[in-house]
Amino acid sequence: MEYRLLGRTGLRVSVLGFGCGAVGGLLVKGEPREMTATVARAIELGINYFDTAAIYGNGLSETNLGRVLAELKADVLVGTKVQLAATDDEPIATAVIASVEASLRRLRREMVDLIQLHNPLADRRRPERRWVSVEDALRAGEAFEKLCAQGKARFWGINGLGETAALQRAVAAIPAQTIQCCYNLINPSAGQAVGPDFPFQDYERLMERATDRGMGVIAIRVLAGGALSGLAERHPNALAAVEPIASGRDYAADVAYARRFDFLVRAGYAGSLVEAALRFALSAPTISTALVGISDRQQLEPAAASAARGPLPADALRQLDAMRAAPL
Numbered sequence: 632m633e634y635r636l637l638g639r640t641g642l643r644v645s646v647l648g649f650g651c652g653a654v655g656g657l658l659v660k661g662e663p664r665e666m667t668a669t670v671a672r673a674i675e676l677g678i679n680y681f682d683t684a685a686i687y688g689n690g691l692s693e694t695n696l697g698r699v700l701a702e703l704k705a706d707v708l709v710g711t712k713v714q715l716a717a718t719d720d721e722p723i724a725t726a727v728i729a730s731v732e733a734s735l736r737r738l739r740r741e742m743v744d745l746i747q748l749h750n751p752l753a754d755r756r757r758p759e760r761r762w763v764s765v766e767d768a769l770r771a772g773e774a775f776e777k778l779c780a781q782g783k784a785r786f787w788g789i790n791g792l793g794e795t796a797a798l799q800r801a802v803a804a805i806p807a808q809t810i811q812c813c814y815n816l817i818n819p820s821a822g823q824a825v826g827p828d829f830p831f832q833d834y835e836r837l838m839e840r841a842t843d844r845g846m847g848v849i850a851i852r853v854l855a856g857g858a859l860s861g862l863a864e865r866h867p868n869a870l871a872a873v874e875p876i877a878s879g880r881d882y883a884a885d886v887a888y889a890r891r892f893d894f895l896v897r898a899g900y901a902g903s904l905v906e907a908a909l910r911f912a913l914s915a916p917t918i919s920t921a922l923v924g925i926s927d928r929q930q931l932e933p934a935a936a937s938a939a940r941g942p943l944p945a946d947a948l949r950q951l952d953a954m955r956a957a958p959l
C-alpha cells in the first residue's frame with residue numbers, strides 16, 4: 632500500500648481509504664461478523680484511514696466502526712463529520728460540540744483524528760438541502776479549533792461539495808487542514824481543466840486550490856457511488872437508490888456514461904472498469920487518499936489490488952484527455 636501525506640496535518644494516509652457510508656453500506660447494514668472480518672482484512676492490506684459521519688445510518692456507521700475497532704484493538708486513523716441543520720435554531724458552536732460529543736461516544740473514542748463539516752457550501756444557507764454559507768463554515772471551524780485544543784479532535788476539515796464559487800472562496804478563506812472532493816472518471820473537474828462544454832458541474836480544479844493552501848485532499852465518489860462498476864445492480868448492503876453528485880441526472884445515466892470508459896479495459900490499461908476508475912483517482916497527485924464505499928469483503932480485495940497497481944499509465948491518461956477534448 633502506498634501512503635501519502637495528508638496536507639499539513641503531517642499524517643500519512645493509505646492511498647485507499649475505507650468509506651463507511653451508507654452508499655457502500657457494510658458498516659450500516661452489514662452482518663456484524665462480516666464487518667469485523669472486512670475491517671480486519673482492510674487493516675492487514677495496509678488501509679489506515681476510515682471515514683464515517685454522524686448521519687451515516689443515523690449513527691449506526693459510527694457505532695459499528697467503534698465496536699469493530701475496539702474488538703480489533705486497531706490503531707488506525709478515524710475521521711467523522713458534523714452535519715448542521717442549516718437553520719437559525721441553534722448556535723453553530725453548540726450544534727458542533729453536541730454532535731462531536733455524541734460521535735465520540737458512538738465511536739468509543741476520546742478523540743477523533745479528523746472532524747469534518749459535512750454540509751455542502753453555498754453562497755447563502757439553503758436549509759432544504761442542508762447547504763450552509765462560507766461564513767457558517769468559518770464559525771464551525773472555530774468550534775473545531777476549540778475541540779482540537781481540548782484534545783477531542785486532532786485536525787479538522789470541510790466538504791468540497793456545493794456551489795463552485797462558494798467552494799473556491801471557502802478554500803481561500805477557511806483555515807481547514809483537509810477537504811473532501813468529488814473526483815472520478817465522469818467528473819474530474821476538481822483536478823483538471825475541463826472545457827466550456829463540459830456537461831457536469833465544473834469544480835474549477837478545487838483540489839489544486841486546496842493543496843496550494845496546504846490542505847490534504849480526501850477524494851470521494853471515485854466510483855461515482857458504484858456507477859463506475861458499469862452495472863446498475865446494487866449490493867444488498869448498499870444504498871438502493873444513489874443520487875449522483877455532480878454527474879448525470881440519475882444513477883442509470885451515470886452507469887450508461889461510465890461505459891464510455893470501457894476502452895481502458897479493452898486496451899489493457901486495467902483489468903476492470905472499477906480498477907480503471909480507482910487508478911484514475913490515484914493518478915491525481917493532489918489526492919492523498921481515495922475513499923471507496925465498501926459493501927462487502929469481496930469488493931475490498933479488488934479495490935486493494937487495484938490500488939497496488941498504482942496510477943494509470945501516462946498513455947491511458949493522454950487517451951482520456953483526447954476523449955474529453957473530442958466533440959461528443
Ligand SMILES: NC(=O)c1ccc[n+]([C@@H]2O[C@H](COP(=O)([O-])OP(=O)(O)OC[C@H]3O[C@@H](n4cnc5c(N)ncnc54)[C@H](OP(=O)(O)O)[C@@H]3O)[C@@H](O)[C@H]2O)c1
Pocket residue numbers: 649650651652653654655656682683749790792811850851852853854855856857858860864865866869870905922923924925926929930931933934
Ligand atoms: N463528504 C461527503 O459529503 C461524502 C459524500 C459521499 C461519500 N463520502 C465518503 O466517501 C465514501 C465513498 O463514497 P461513496 O460511498 O459515495 O461511493 P463510491 O466509493 O464512489 O461507490 C461505492 C459503491 O461502489 C461499488 N463498489 C465498491 N467496490 C467495488 C468493487 N470492488 N467492485 C464493484 N463495485 C464496487 C459498490 O456498489 P454496489 O455494492 O452496488 O456494487 C459501492 O456501493 C463514503 O463511504 C464516505 O465515507 C463523503
